[in-house]
Amino acid sequence: MIHSPYIRKPASVQRVMGLVLLALVPGITAYALKVSAGILVNLALASLTAVAAEALMLALRKRPIAIAVTDLSAIVTAWLVALCFPPIVPWWLTMLAVLVAIIVAKHLYGGLGQNPFNPAMVAYCSMIVAYPALMSQWPAAGSLSFDTQLGLILGGARDLDGMTGATALDALRTGLRSGASSVEAVLQGSAFGFFGGRGWEWVSLGYLGGGLLLLATRIITWHMPAAFIAALSLISGTFWLFDPTRFASPLFHLASGGAMLAAFFIVTDPVSGATTPRGKLIFAAGIALIAWLIRSFGAYPEGIAFGVLLMNICVPLIDKKTQPRVFGHRRRDEGGWR
């Protein structure tokens, strides 16, 4: 017996995930053109691994395979993993990371909708801890030919000296550590472009464009990107105004590393993120704060992944404390929310 409502909006998980993938396309295009075409190989590799792992886990868990594989959620995870990784990591590292994301971070917690941590970020953090060297070899934007990149990805010699450059965030960190006089001096280096990392700034713009598409199609709400960007700008801006020789500008922070990818695609993961409107603001702002702290003072050049995982832990608490007012009730007057 089917009960009301008998009509449904033509919406589906598949459509949500498909739109997320579509929104990633501008960023990926910029990535492939301006930074490294090797990303395309990684994306393909990651997608295949993700679908295979998803199917395997569903079969082991005795769940219907077709419907869950076609919901595209595994591919979204795979793409996010690939986009966070250096484009020239060896093939096995990408595959391992995707396996960690799908099997450990997703299915061991009960599959789609049950994972408390963002699977892509779990993969990123475990890999950067396990393979710090491989995970920090980034090609200088547009410096390597596609063949070289393919060679690096598919194995062979990893004689990388001279081939790789540092990312903008890396260069800034090492520059400041090795006694450069100021941020400005470091930013004159070859790794930097107009307002972010050279080449990377275009990728960031691409992500921004895709993010706006997600906002327009109501896949995500404004809360998380706005809070993330605002919090990152605010904290970095405050310190930048306070001491511009030691702290980079908000624009630099927003256009470098994974800030834009995070703002629209990673922080906004609905499954592991906060769900109430106020909770979303707190959650995203918390990530921005942690990311900035790690970028500025931590041991890793990029801190968004750790920020996401740390805030994931806080989600149940945030959600509980930020329950919205219910129709007809005064705010938190009844029901014992304290």
Next chain:
Amino acid sequence: MLTALLVMTGIALVLGAALGYAAIRFKVEGDPLVEKIDAILPQTQCGQCGYPGCKPYAEAIAKGEAEINQCPPGGEEGIRKLADLLGREFKPLSEEHGVEKPKSVAVIDENTCIGCTLCIQACPVDAIVGAAKQMHTVVEPLCTGCELCVAPCPVDCITMEVVADTVQTWKWKYPVVEIREVS
């Protein structure tokens, strides 16, 4: 070495004292266990558990004399709740104590009743009214369905009737999670 030992002993003493104080100061005044068990039991007062009522059974469980699976009216759900409360393992309903039945009430066939008052004396919740040599009847909302009145009746005029769903008591079913392959 001696300092270290002394420091450790000191810490142990201080913490132990603090914990001991906390245990007394912040003692949780919980409901007595019997009350909690009794609250879970269905209050049918049928005695199928082997005790003369729900409260005595609760007392026996609390003392550890009785198993938690002796209450057929409480059914599987009742056993699960007891298992949760007492931190014991779930056990299926013990067969010697009976089987889970749908909720029923006793109905007296008014043509056969001779007015012997035996059922009135048997009823644990005084749900039967009547007087000697007068026809008896069951006050339906008060009947717990314990069946204790059935056996004493000398003319077998009491039957147990399953309570039918009414619009007020009808329940929506748990939604069936349909797992279908996309064709």
Next chain:
Amino acid sequence: MIGRLFKFHGGIKPDAHKHESASVAIERAPLPSRLVVPLRQSTRASARCIVEVGQKVLKGQRIGEPEGMLGTAVHAPTSGTVIDFGRYTMAHASGLETRCVVIEPDGEERWVEHAAFDAERAGRDASLAWLRDCGLVGLGGATFPSHVKLGKGSGVDTLILNGAECEPWITCDDRLMRERADGILAGARILFRLIGARELVIGIEDNKPEAIAAMRAAAQRVDDPVRIQPVPSLYPAGGEKQLIRVLTGIEIPYGKLSADYAVQCFNVGTAYAVYRAIAHGEPVLSRIVTLTGNVARPGNWEVLIGTPIDELLPLAQPKADTNRYLMGGPMMGFALPRLDVPIVKGSNCIIASSPTLLPPPPPEQPCIRCGECARACPAELQPFELYWHSRARNFGKAQEYKLFDCIECGCCAYVCPSHIPLVDYFRFAKSEIWARERDNTAADQARERFEFRNYRQEREKEEKAAKLAAKAAETRAKLATDTTAVKAEASTATAEDPKKALIAAALARAQAQKASTEVRNTEDLSAETKADIAEIEARRKALNLTAAPPPALAPKAGDPRPDEAPAVEAEGSPQS
């Protein structure tokens, strides 16, 4: 205050599907071959049958007496013969049966004598009783008795008429407003006076311009100031709480009545029925029903209450691929369990559905916590949290998240990308919680009664022991007095006194107990029942005089006070 509108959170805009039937004028449905009139017109209250099988009834003749607080009268929708009184499937999602009076129409439509009711002169209470006796309930679908709703109306400022009709497909209120605007307004003015309101607002969704125009034209013809207020078409704007919010900005929380907030809301159909009841003395015998969906001839019909739906369907000519029929709208209605169920006062629409028109939902997928449901929820709940806890049968948590504030409008399930039947989970959780509350109340009552019985048995045992002890002592004393009769006259007095006192005390206790139980037993009863009891007692006395006198009821051994104790105790209230 003019024209200022408020918004409610969420809401959805499904395809309205109003044009199919909105342009078709109301027609009177032909008399069916039989009418199945349920005595239960809502889940809350039933009526007592006052006709017999074989009896001739006239149109409008009362066949069911209202019972209880929420009861309303039930009437014969046409003249004819009562051919059955039995259990028939009712128009409810459960498919349960209810007691119905089956009437075979004689086709003459002979009315029972009826006349207009002078509400102004009769006063408020008499008017409410009149509405109850006319079987007036909310015709918007909830069938809440109007006299009860009006009974709460003291200090109500604003009377709202609900003409929003926000559910897709339904057009019965739309047509009613277009065609019978004057009647609706007349009813509204009666209601207005009954509750002593100061302002009358009629809220109509702006996708019904003709209805708005018709109501405006009618409003011009009356002296009272009436505000015809178009409201934005956004489901569920026609929900009572939502409409009140839109028109006044007041939010009525769960468990509160709108009258507590100085607002009262009635459906336009109810207002029209009030007009018929007061101005013409006609009880509710028919209602407007929209027949639409997968049919060749959608339309709006004035249908007698009790008309079996399978006799109604040929009027709309359902298409061949129709696989089921819905009563009510597609958002909150239900699939009919059988087609012979009758139209009741709350049936506003029958939708024929086919697998292409209203396709079965796609398979349920896991919740991804996207929050779409929370954005759509007009009650501002977090449906995915409620779903989480309801699914896990964690009902306490579900209630913490305000499960009972859910109005079951279906917006959450409508938007869910995972196609989860969220409302099914909420309905399940709600009915489970209610069932548990019922069970708990019953268990508490049983516990109390059991404990009281044990206490009584204990007390009786003690009393008997005391009586026996007293008797033994008496015999002993008698023996003693016999032997020492002569020398110890003075001492007997002192020895006997305590015994006597003991017996007297026991007697007094028993008498006090008896008196108190008797008083307690009857004091809550209505005068009617008391009269009944007196009658029975009189009969019993007469019987006792002719048949066996009380002493002949041989008391059995070991049964104290056999002729009164159990009866009295069993009925007495268990607190002592």
